[in-house]
Each structure stands twice: as C-alpha cells, then as structure tokens.
Amino acid sequence: MEDVLARLHERLRAGLPADALITDADITASYAHDMASFCEAGTPAVVALPRTVEQVQHVMRTATELRVPVVPQGARTGLSGAANAADGCIVLSLTRMDRILEINPVDRIAVVEPGVINATLSREVNAHGLYYPPDPSSWEMCTIGGNIGTASGGLCCVKYGVTAEYVLGLDVVLADGRLLSTGRRTAKGVAGYDLTRLFVGSEGTLGIVVRAVLALRPQPPQQLVLAAEFASAAAACDAVCAIMERGHTPSLLELMDRTTVRAVNRLGRMGLPESTEALLLAAFDTPDPGPHLAAVAELCTAAGATQVVPAEDAAESELLLKARRMSLTALEAVKSATMIDDVCVPRSRLAAMIDGTAAIAAKHDLTIGVCAHAGDGNTHPVVCFDHTDPDESRRARESFDEIMALGLELGGTITGEHGVGVLKKEWLARELGPVGLELQRGIKRTFDPLGILNPGKLF
Amino acid sequence: MEDVLARLHERLRAGLPADALITDADITASYAHDMASFCEAGTPAVVALPRTVEQVQHVMRTATELRVPVVPQGARTGLSGAANAADGCIVLSLTRMDRILEINPVDRIAVVEPGVINATLSREVNAHGLYYPPDPSSWEMCTIGGNIGTASGGLCCVKYGVTAEYVLGLDVVLADGRLLSTGRRTAKGVAGYDLTRLFVGSEGTLGIVVRAVLALRPQPPQQLVLAAEFASAAAACDAVCAIMERGHTPSLLELMDRTTVRAVNRLGRMGLPESTEALLLAAFDTPDPGPHLAAVAELCTAAGATQVVPAEDAAESELLLKARRMSLTALEAVKSATMIDDVCVPRSRLAAMIDGTAAIAAKHDLTIGVCAHAGDGNTHPVVCFDHTDPDESRRARESFDEIMALGLELGGTITGEHGVGVLKKEWLARELGPVGLELQRGIKRTFDPLGILNPGKLF
Structure with a gap:
C-alpha cells in the first residue's frame, strides 16, 4: 500500500x-x-x-x-x-487554471479555463457590455468548470436558461490523457452528435473540462423587482401560473415560504414581512419594466395577494435579491443540520408540490422550508433537523426521499440544477428507468472504459 | 434474395x-x-x-x-x-404519426408526434398565444421529427436559437424495439447525461423519435424589417458585426448577395434592388421596434450602406421575408443543378468567408450565389452548374469542398443547420478529428450495436 x-x-x-x-x-x-x-x-x-x-x-x-x-x-x-x-x-x-482567455463582443463568446470564478467572469464580461447569465447562489465562489460539471442554474433561468445553454464548445482531457475538442465557436453548428452537451452535467464522470467556449448575451438593464405577499403558497403558485400563461417574460420569479422568510430575517435582519405565508418576487430587466410590473401586480392581486410592493429602485431590488440568495444559508441555521432537495415539476404542478411538501413535513413532525425558482417549477425544500437525534435524522432522510417521490409523481425530476452526485444515485436510477440507465452506463463505458473518472457518482 | x-x-x-x-x-x-x-x-x-x-x-x-x-x-x-x-x-x-397531443400554455410546452408539419404546429400554438420559433425555409412541408433528426435552424435563430433548444424530452424506439423516454416536461432538469440532446441532430442513427416534448415561448409581436443595400458584401458584414457588437437583438439578420437577389427577382418578380452587391435584412419583434431599427439603420449607413429602407408595415416586412425564403429555390433555377453549402463561421469572420467564396467561384469560373443567416455567421453558398457538363460538374464539386475547407480554416463548422447525411461524411471526420470520431462511433455502437439504424450516414 x-x-x-x-x-x-x-x-x-x-x-x-x-x-x-x-x-x-x-x-x-x-x-x-x-x-x-x-x-x-x-x-x-x-x-x-x-x-x-x-x-x-x-x-x-x-x-x-x-x-x-x-x-x-x-x-x-x-x-x-x-x-x-x-x-x-x-x-x-482545477482551481489554478483560472484564466479568462478571450472575450469577444462581436462573436459574443468568452473562452475560459475551468477554474474561473463565476462572479469574476460575470464582472469581466459586464465591463464589455456583455452578460453571462448563469448565477447559482454560490456565484461568488463557484467555478465555471464546476458549473459545467453540475449544469448549474440560478435565479436567471426563468428567462435565460441554465448553464448548458451557454456552453458552445469544450476542450476535454479524456480518461487516458488524450485531448478532445468538442463543439464550436460559432452561433450554430450540427456536425455530429452533441458531445459538448453530453459533458455538461456529467459531474466529471466522462472527462476533465480544461477549456470552455461560452456564449454571452448583451447586458440587459438592471432588473426591477416586485414583492407580493400571499396568505397561502397555493395562491402564490396561482399567480405564477397566471403570469406565465399571460405570456410575461420575467427575468426572475422566486418564491419563499414563511419558514424561509423568517430564517432570512433571523440571519440577515432583512425586514421581510413575517406574517406572509408565501412571498413572491418577480422582476423584469426590460428597458421599460413599469407596465410589465403593473400587469404582474394585477395578476398577483387577482390571485389573492394580500400586499403587492414594487421596489422603489435598483438598490431596493438588489436588497430583495440578496434576501432571496440568502435563503439556503438561512435555512441551514434553523437546526443543526439540513438536507436540501432540488425537485423540479411542471410549473402547473407547483402548488401540488409545495402543498405536498408541507404534508410530508407535518407527517414527520419536521420543519421543511421551501424556497423555489417558481417560474421554473424548481423547488428547494430544505429539511431542517437535529442530527444528534437519531429518530429525527431518520425522519429527515425519509422526508427527503418522499419529496423526490412526490416530484416524480407530479411529472417532475429529482434534480433541476444541483445534480445527482452521491446523494441521489438511487433516485436517478428510478427516474431514468432500466433502459435509460443501461444506455447511460454504455456512454460512461465509451468514455471511461476503466472506470477511473469520479467513480461512485451518478450511477 | x-x-x-x-x-x-x-x-x-x-x-x-x-x-x-x-x-x-x-x-x-x-x-x-x-x-x-x-x-x-x-x-x-x-x-x-x-x-x-x-x-x-x-x-x-x-x-x-x-x-x-x-x-x-x-x-x-x-x-x-x-x-x-x-x-x-x-x-x-413517420408522416402518419402526425398528432399534436397537447399544448399547455402554463407549462409552455407542446407534446407532438414526429410527423406533425412544422407550420401546422406553429399555427396551432399561435392560436394559444404561443410561439414555436424554429422555422426552416421548408417549414410548410417539413416535419418536427425531421427537424429533430437534422437539428434544423431557420431565420429565427439569431434571436431564438435552433431546434435543439426547444426539445425538452423524447420518446424513442431503440434499434431493438425497446422504448426509451428521455428528458422532461419541466423547465429545468439535470438528471444524468443529456440523452435528449444526443438524439437531436443524430439523423436517425441512434433511434426513432416517436414523441417529443417541445418548449414554447410567448408569441412576440410581428416583426418589422429593414432592408439595407451595400456596394460590397464586406461592408454588409461590417454592419452585421457592428449591430451585434452594440448589443442589439434582432429577430432576423439575413444577407443576400447580388446573384441571389437577381435569382429571386427572376423567380418571383420581387422587385429587389438589382444594383446592390449585398442586401441586408434586419428585423425586430419587440413591442416598439422603431428605435432599434433607427439605430440599426444608422450603423448600416456608417458601414457604407448606399440605401436603407425600413418596411412600411408588417405586410411589406412579410414580402421581404418571402423573398429571402425563396433564395435557395431561386438559386436552384439559375443552372441545371446546384450544390448547397451550409458553412457557419464566427460572425467576425463572415466577410472573410463571403469574400473567400467569391474567390473560389472566380477561380473555378462558376456562379456561386450566397445567402446567409448573417447574424449567426451561417452562410449558404449555392454552387450553380450545368450537370451535363462533366468538367463544370467536377469544378462544382471542388468548389463545394473548398468552401467547407475555408469554413474550417476560419474557425467554423461544415454544417450550421443542414446536417451531415451522406453529403458531408468525409468532412465530418475532418472537422471532428480522430479522437472525436472514435467517441462518436462508440456512442453509435452503444445505441445500435448491429448497425441497422440509417447505415452509411454521418460516418
């Protein structure tokens, strides 16, 4: 040895x-x-x-x-x-491979090494009038390589989509050390199977990303946020459905339940309204967001909002986003331990998902806070528990699993943006089914016949 | 036998x-x-x-x-x-499997069988206030299954992307007859490798798509088009670069060269300006397109446009689009035969691509008309020749190949949206390189070990 x-x-x-x-x-x-x-x-x-x-x-x-x-x-x-x-x-x-190799405003691309921090890239492209949308809550720390490996999302997805949609081409070191180039620097390209997309979200099981060509967008105006309070999560979800059904394109549509709101206030003294059962944040980043926000306010009121407050300005908007970004950390402080779910359902089933999660919490006598990228139907139920209490820990694990079962039942997926890793291996098999799993394993063998790349993950 | x-x-x-x-x-x-x-x-x-x-x-x-x-x-x-x-x-x-199974405005999805005609789906979702962007020139005839197989593009891509970006989930019959479900009905999802995307553009070599979940968008206002004439293709390409560099988001940015303009006039009596060397069409589909069009007009003039004419209204805009959509058919009528290239380069290299194509035409003494999705850098050089003349046919084939070589040299791809099929098999190997090709073949073997699915295509 x-x-x-x-x-x-x-x-x-x-x-x-x-x-x-x-x-x-x-x-x-x-x-x-x-x-x-x-x-x-x-x-x-x-x-x-x-x-x-x-x-x-x-x-x-x-x-x-x-x-x-x-x-x-x-x-x-x-x-x-x-x-x-x-x-x-x-x-x-890969953290030391952290160079931004190119930012090209005509081709609207950036070429980066995998260790570049998300926020560093975002700020750098902003300086060129450009925008790299994917913004996981950890954006000040997480790397682009990690974002690609886990196919990260964020608050922007309801309008701008996930990391996968911004990866045009990759250089990848394969298991045996050979270098593979996939994809393109061009806006379009359909030459052969889309290997680029196969690597995104593959969690390091197919190869090591050493360079990425990323698509950029023109930088939009700063978004203006509206906050709406509801007496029930179901009413807030009705508002979400109405907003999307009427053809609005918010740049953000987020939900925080009562538990989350209180946890955020406790952690950050944010002064969010504690009497609300569900706080909905909607934002627009168009040149003239006023009419959109007014229409959304009306839809919220029609859905039963008890209070609708548009942010005064960009600074107040930023404060609300800060509160939202703080949610997971705040919920982690509720008890000694947490398990964070990441179930995404069709947005028409969002109310059923949130109500079902509340029922699971009640059944197991647990605190489960829910924050959600509501516009995407992507919920993060956070099971809060005392990890020194074996029975509570058992109930927490059971709730965590029941939430995923509920998500699948509602036509959803066990992971909207956090990935599978070790945590949801068994659940991945359940979601994919035997045929899908067999093919996924076949792809793994094609890229990594010896099984040395991140073994024990995904499958 | x-x-x-x-x-x-x-x-x-x-x-x-x-x-x-x-x-x-x-x-x-x-x-x-x-x-x-x-x-x-x-x-x-x-x-x-x-x-x-x-x-x-x-x-x-x-x-x-x-x-x-x-x-x-x-x-x-x-x-x-x-x-x-x-x-x-x-x-x-698959043409008889032509049912639209579901259109869901809240979830913004449609579920369709593969034989549904693109235009049928487009009109059907329009009636729900929704929009299915991919619009290949053949949209009145082509099927969604075919669009998925070839990863079709169209005129909309500069703003809305290609077919791949609208396919959320698939049901696929595998080579051995088993049924595979991939992907999701949800806005986001990262459970395992992205098999959905692998099937898009796989040209029927991995399985038979029998059902697709497609993403829809809210229907935008009808677009307003501006036409700008240039004394050279290079000047038009300068305008394209300036428009994109300044952060505009046109819903369409198309280029037709002199040969294409004349061919379209001959076929359709469209009355396009025959004295121009390059006609650029730009459009916006925002609620208030005026300021955008004015800014683009200014950029065109600065790049040397000899004439800039905004369409009076939606009807005139539609006429210009009709002329553009007619381009390939019109060029096919120039001589007895054509070979249509589909090279996509970074848009910063568009001028080099078009000028290089003109040089190839001159060298081989051939007519090569170019129409292009200029905003994407996606050119369609159409080599026009007399197929009864063996020497001209040989020169045509040589030109066709030299255009792809030029595209690769400029950092582009041999196919932006038409696919590989039989026509570009050898060129695919060249673009992918030996490592990429080996992995692509490995994926093919995983899905189709007997090699019965569309043999002789892609590789």
Whole structure:
C-alpha cells in the first residue's frame, strides 16, 4: 500500500511542478468534501493542482497507467457530493487554471479555463457590455468548470436558461490523457452528435473540462423587482401560473415560504414581512419594466395577494435579491443540520408540490422550508433537523426521499440544477428507468472504459 | 434474395395494418431520396407507414431479428441525403404519426408526434398565444421529427436559437424495439447525461423519435424589417458585426448577395434592388421596434450602406421575408443543378468567408450565389452548374469542398443547420478529428450495436 502510494506520487511528480502536488495527508483530507450534507466521502491519496492542459494530461495518463481513480474538483460548492473524494483517489483540483482567455463582443463568446470564478467572469464580461447569465447562489465562489460539471442554474433561468445553454464548445482531457475538442465557436453548428452537451452535467464522470467556449448575451438593464405577499403558497403558485400563461417574460420569479422568510430575517435582519405565508418576487430587466410590473401586480392581486410592493429602485431590488440568495444559508441555521432537495415539476404542478411538501413535513413532525425558482417549477425544500437525534435524522432522510417521490409523481425530476452526485444515485436510477440507465452506463463505458473518472457518482 | 424479401414482408405484416406497408417496387422507389443533390441512394425493400408507437416497435423488432437496415423519414426535405434509402432497407416513414397531443400554455410546452408539419404546429400554438420559433425555409412541408433528426435552424435563430433548444424530452424506439423516454416536461432538469440532446441532430442513427416534448415561448409581436443595400458584401458584414457588437437583438439578420437577389427577382418578380452587391435584412419583434431599427439603420449607413429602407408595415416586412425564403429555390433555377453549402463561421469572420467564396467561384469560373443567416455567421453558398457538363460538374464539386475547407480554416463548422447525411461524411471526420470520431462511433455502437439504424450516414 505504501509502495503504491509512493509510486503514484513519484509518477505524478515526473510531470508536475513541485507546488502542484499536495501529498501531506492532513492537507489532502481537507479536499474530501463538497458542500453536500450526509454524503459518503473517501480519503484522497494526493491532490494535484495543475496550471496547464499538459499537466492535466499527465495526471490522467498516470491515473490510467496505475488504475487510480480521479475526482475532479472546482470550488467544492456543490450540493450533491459529486466532488467528494474516493478512497485512494487523485483529487484533481482545477482551481489554478483560472484564466479568462478571450472575450469577444462581436462573436459574443468568452473562452475560459475551468477554474474561473463565476462572479469574476460575470464582472469581466459586464465591463464589455456583455452578460453571462448563469448565477447559482454560490456565484461568488463557484467555478465555471464546476458549473459545467453540475449544469448549474440560478435565479436567471426563468428567462435565460441554465448553464448548458451557454456552453458552445469544450476542450476535454479524456480518461487516458488524450485531448478532445468538442463543439464550436460559432452561433450554430450540427456536425455530429452533441458531445459538448453530453459533458455538461456529467459531474466529471466522462472527462476533465480544461477549456470552455461560452456564449454571452448583451447586458440587459438592471432588473426591477416586485414583492407580493400571499396568505397561502397555493395562491402564490396561482399567480405564477397566471403570469406565465399571460405570456410575461420575467427575468426572475422566486418564491419563499414563511419558514424561509423568517430564517432570512433571523440571519440577515432583512425586514421581510413575517406574517406572509408565501412571498413572491418577480422582476423584469426590460428597458421599460413599469407596465410589465403593473400587469404582474394585477395578476398577483387577482390571485389573492394580500400586499403587492414594487421596489422603489435598483438598490431596493438588489436588497430583495440578496434576501432571496440568502435563503439556503438561512435555512441551514434553523437546526443543526439540513438536507436540501432540488425537485423540479411542471410549473402547473407547483402548488401540488409545495402543498405536498408541507404534508410530508407535518407527517414527520419536521420543519421543511421551501424556497423555489417558481417560474421554473424548481423547488428547494430544505429539511431542517437535529442530527444528534437519531429518530429525527431518520425522519429527515425519509422526508427527503418522499419529496423526490412526490416530484416524480407530479411529472417532475429529482434534480433541476444541483445534480445527482452521491446523494441521489438511487433516485436517478428510478427516474431514468432500466433502459435509460443501461444506455447511460454504455456512454460512461465509451468514455471511461476503466472506470477511473469520479467513480461512485451518478450511477 | 426473393425469399429474404418475402420473409421481411411477412414479418412486418404480422404487426402492421395492411395500409401501413408498401411493397410495390415502383412506389417504394419514390421513397429513395430526400432533397439533397448528388447523394447516393439505395433501393428500399419496403416502406412502412406506422400510426402508433407499437407499430414502430414492431418494425424495429423485425429489423433487428432479420438484420435489415432501417431508414427513418419525415417529409424528405433534408438537404444532405440523411433520409436517403439504403439498399434493401425498410423505409420507416413517420408522416402518419402526425398528432399534436397537447399544448399547455402554463407549462409552455407542446407534446407532438414526429410527423406533425412544422407550420401546422406553429399555427396551432399561435392560436394559444404561443410561439414555436424554429422555422426552416421548408417549414410548410417539413416535419418536427425531421427537424429533430437534422437539428434544423431557420431565420429565427439569431434571436431564438435552433431546434435543439426547444426539445425538452423524447420518446424513442431503440434499434431493438425497446422504448426509451428521455428528458422532461419541466423547465429545468439535470438528471444524468443529456440523452435528449444526443438524439437531436443524430439523423436517425441512434433511434426513432416517436414523441417529443417541445418548449414554447410567448408569441412576440410581428416583426418589422429593414432592408439595407451595400456596394460590397464586406461592408454588409461590417454592419452585421457592428449591430451585434452594440448589443442589439434582432429577430432576423439575413444577407443576400447580388446573384441571389437577381435569382429571386427572376423567380418571383420581387422587385429587389438589382444594383446592390449585398442586401441586408434586419428585423425586430419587440413591442416598439422603431428605435432599434433607427439605430440599426444608422450603423448600416456608417458601414457604407448606399440605401436603407425600413418596411412600411408588417405586410411589406412579410414580402421581404418571402423573398429571402425563396433564395435557395431561386438559386436552384439559375443552372441545371446546384450544390448547397451550409458553412457557419464566427460572425467576425463572415466577410472573410463571403469574400473567400467569391474567390473560389472566380477561380473555378462558376456562379456561386450566397445567402446567409448573417447574424449567426451561417452562410449558404449555392454552387450553380450545368450537370451535363462533366468538367463544370467536377469544378462544382471542388468548389463545394473548398468552401467547407475555408469554413474550417476560419474557425467554423461544415454544417450550421443542414446536417451531415451522406453529403458531408468525409468532412465530418475532418472537422471532428480522430479522437472525436472514435467517441462518436462508440456512442453509435452503444445505441445500435448491429448497425441497422440509417447505415452509411454521418460516418
């Protein structure tokens, strides 16, 4: 065992600078986890921090030669354990490959390395009058490579879609160290099967993304937010359906339930209205948002809103968004532990999903706060529990699972944007069914015949 | 041979109604081709016209049992030979599976069978205040199944993207007759590898699409078009770059060169300005298009436009679009034959692409008309030639190839929206490179181990 480890270190050293390799077990252990709770994680054998494509290729060639598993990592802000270490693995951290290689306003693309922070890219393209929409709550920390691996979403999706829609082409180091280029720099392209899209959301199980061509949009005006209070989640969901049915295109349509509102107030002293059962935030980023907001206000009132308050200006809008972005963190502070679901249902079934979640909470005598990208039908029920209480922990796990079962029952998916990782492996099999699972495994074998890329994830 | 054919007919008959099978060789022969010129096509053994998923499954089970190739077909309006028959194949025509199963304005989705005509769906969803953007020039004839198979584009793409972006989920009959469901009905979803996207553009080589969940958008206002004349294609391309660089979002940005303009006038008496070297059409479908059109007019003038004429109203706009949609047909009438390229380059390289195409035409002493989805950098150089003249035919083929080589050199792709089919097989290998090609073949084997699905296409 010692020999194997020594050999691995020696081979890696042959192609990496000294500062690109961490072998000290105390330090490597700190790379074991992403931010998901209650996911198994192994002990890494070594952490590699390459700066170049060639160095990544060296790591993968070594891994193939010695049959060592490789777990790619970005900022480890993921919520499903997809970046958790496997025992004896090479952790391949891409955080040092953090250059923005090109921003091209005519072609509306950026070319980046995987370790670029989402917020860094966003600000950089803003300076060119451009916009990179995907904005997961962790956007100040998470990397583009991680966003691609988990197919991240965010608050913008109801108008602008998810990460997948912004990835045009990729350079990928394969399991055996060969370099693959997929996709394009062009606005369109249909040459062969869409391998680019296959890598997005593949959680590091098919290859290591070392470069990405991203699509950009013109920067829209800053969005103006409206807040509406409802006496029930169902009424808020009615408003969501009405807004979408009438053909509005909000840049954001978010829901926070009573538990979430209170948790956010407790954490951030945000002064949100605590008497409301459901707070709906809607925003528009068009040049003249007034008429849209007025129409939405009317639809909210018609659906039973008890109060509709448009933000005075961009600053007040930003404050409301800040409150919304704080939701998961705030809910994490309610009890000693949380499990965060990510069920997405057709938006016409949103009320059924939220009411069903409340019923699950009542049945198990648990606090489950729900915040949701309501316009997308994407709910994040957060099961709050005391992890030192075995019975409560058991009930929490059961609720977590029942919420996914409910989502599937309502025609939804177990994951709208957080991915599968370790946390939802069994549920993925359930959602895909045997035929889908068999084909997915076949694709995995095509790209990674030795099974060294992020083993134990997805399947 | 006779025995084999008789056995095939007998087995197919066992699971298909009598009117769903054509065995008369005179009629089956009429199913040999799509609309691509100069592509090899074999002789079908039989044509199956199923109405149900079960019937499609029966066809595929039979094909697997007897190891008979299957060539799926929609309206056969494709331009790359992807729907051309293979010798002794079952032609599987999906045209009778033409039901729109659901239109849901809250979830903004439609569920359709593959044989639904694009224009039928478009009109049907319009009646619900919704919009299905993909609009290939053949939209009055082509089917949604064919659009999915070839990943069709159209005039709308500069603002609304291609078919791929509107396919949320699929039901697919696999090579062995099993039914696979991919994707979702929800706005978002990242459960496992994106098999849905893998099928889009796969030209019937991975499975038979029998049902699709499509994303819809709110119907925008009718677009208003502006026409600008330029003394050179390069100047028109400068205008295109300026428009996109300044952050405009036209709903259409199309270019027709002098050859195309004249051909359209000859075919349709459209009264387009024949003195122009390049005619640029730009449109906006926002509620208040005036200021956008004025800004674009200014940018066109700054780029050297000799004339800028905004359409008076929606009717005049529609006339200009009609002229543009007529382009390929009009160019086909210039000489006895045409070969239609579909090269897409980064839009910053559009001028180089068009000028390079003109140089190729001059070198080979040929007429090559160019119309382009200029906003996407997607050019359709149409090589016009006399197919009874062997030397001119040879030069035409050489030009056709040189145009693709130029596209790749400029960082583009050999196909922006028409697909690979038979026509560009060798060029696909060149664009993908050996590593990409190997992986694509691996995916093909995973889905179709016997190689019975549309053999000889793509690779």
